[in-house]
Amino acid sequence: MSESVEVERLVKVYGSLRAVDTIDFTVRSGEVFSFLGPNGAGKSTTVEILEGLRRRTSGSVRVLGEDPWSSLDRIKRRIGVVPQDFHFFPTITPREGLRLYARLFDRRVDPDELLARVELLDKADARYDSLSGGQHQKVGVALALVNDPEICFLDEPTTGLDPRARRSVWEVIRRLRKEGRTVFLTTHYLDEAQQLSDRIAIIKRGKLIATGAPDELIAVFGRPARLRIVGEAALADRLRERGHAVTPDNGGLEVELRSKAEAVEILDAVASSGLRWQSFSTKSDTLEDVFIRLVGGARDEGNGPSVAEARP
Ligand SMILES: Nc1ncnc2c1ncn2[C@@H]1O[C@H](COP(=O)(O)OP(=O)(O)O)[C@@H](O)[C@H]1O
């Protein structure tokens, strides 16, 4: 089978809130698929429906060919889950935790081999509460690997980690992919999605607003490449006269490039204008530019529980 996850017209309603609002996507076997969106967008709700932990309101969901809600007993042996804000028993060591999970799942595992795979062997006998945030996530991944899962669901595994710890979790994710596992990752970090993912779905207020490989998203939603020139202001008019699309850009000007040949033509016009110029460079949109254009740069949807609602 080439598709690990198939979602059609999925809806999840909490009271009057449509937390997931009619979304469709597929995750291919062996890929890293990232669900990218601000806080409150509906990422965890979707993941937990895929994991069989939450019941959907409507729509259809297939994980490894089965409905995770009605086939939870079978599905949970084939998936690995690291929930958002993963925590474990404070006094238990990673080696003890792995033995415990192996017994719960009725699996024979070598705890040291699993810890080596997440680069945590040196902490095998350290209490969980003595480990760093990045090490906690690695314990989570090692525990999720006990049942040798075909898909790993990682819900914001790097939120709140320092840059070095994030990179070391990225290495673990890359290794999962190399081992042939499918990885379903949620994140609100653009660099992370861009670096790790084969494909990305961008979710905003419960709706998918774009899906594709990072390069495809940039090609479809990004602006055309631009040539930036720093020089005399009169250059702008000279280039406009020749039919180029020119916009001022702090201290310089930007010219949209409709083709590679156009860049040469523009530089030629600049050189023969007799006007002064200091420098030029080319600019292309990154995934971050695309995300900001599509989502509006928000880290937060702002529709989470208010202070009043959160009171016990
Ligand atoms: N159990 C719940 N009951 C009511 N509202 C919920 C519940 N879980 C999540 N929500 C709301 O649904 C929306 C989506 O939440 P969530 O899926 O956790 O988003 P994300 O993981 O993208 O931050 C938010 O507005 C959140 O407050």
Ligand SMILES: [Mg+2]
């Ligand atoms: Mg979440």
